[in-house]
């Protein structure tokens with residue numbers, strides 16, 4: 001295993017980054033773009049590790065056992081800072097903090113590296129602060145910004161960055177990655193198809209039966225949306241399953257953070273609470289609520305992606321497009337949708353799913369409400 005191994009199907013990118021590590025085409029600002037799950041932040045972190053690696057020229061081939069690689073990957077390297085947000089935006093204070101660090105000389109003898117994982121979430125003010133820092137580079141500083149597409153970043157910023165574009169890995173590449181980790185061929189190919197090139201999702205589908213079952217429930221919905229009652233039922237089930245899944249992810253994290261906070265303030269069971277503890281606890285709870293909301297939306301969003309894949313398959317099947325379906329395993333159900341619809345209708349349905357996503361993410365429409373109106377719109381026409 002080398003640090004590049006998690007970047008599935010990104011050979012051209014890896015080659016370019018390896019050259020930069022060796023000194024060809026190195027620059028002080030990089031913009032990593034790629035669809036969700038293609039591994040843009042993993043690419044930035046792997047690149048940072050290669051740049052800091054103790055093994056010098058071997059860089060990328062270092063089997064992540066050298067101290068520098070190990071600490072970069074573990075998030076504890078003194079000269080690599082990462083902004084990773086649970087919030088919907090990154091404010092100017094967080095960026096100013098990073099800019100301050102960018103102006104410092106590295107502790108080691110290599111680079112001072114600043115990684116912004118969600119550069120598309122920078123507020124305008126934060127962008128301006130960042131722009132100033134990127135415009136006046138310091139010889140040892142390297143900025144790495146990550147965003148879904150170049151359009152998500154201000155032109156003034158992206159024009160100063162060298163662009164690294166990650167591709168969506170193919171089904172064969174994802175399946176190969178899973179098989180190399182001990183997943184048998186059939187399951188690997190199912191998970192690769194169903195993930196649509198999202199590596200994290202593919203792993204979860206391959207290794208976790210609960211995740212597979214939840215996905216099966218969602219992709220089974222379109223064929224059953226024949227009455228108003230069933231539409232309402234599907235909306236409720238999707239919303240509550242997403243809530244349960246999101247809660248399961250956050251509950252453990254929340255409890256750990258609370259324990260850490262209590263320890264930091266010396267709070268023990270029924271003990272005295274220092275005056276500063278109250279506000280600190282309130283701030284923690286507020287950020288945990290924000291994170292829980294974002295996780296819930298993320299899980300719902302993934303459900304919507306799965307739903308869309310069924311209608312896309314229906315269009316592919318109706319128009320005789322070559323290749324396997326994303327939902328090859330429920331081909332018969334997809335066929336029943338084809339039989340009761342037209343490709344035009346299914347295209348409109350995909351549009352309604354996008355509209356529901358936009359209502360929830362951009363306009364804060366409550367999840368249950370947005371899903372209900374979406375499911376009703378998706379209902380099969382009366383015959």
Ligand SMILES: [Zn+2]
Pocket residue numbers: 053054055059062063064065066067068069070
């Ligand atoms: Zn190393």
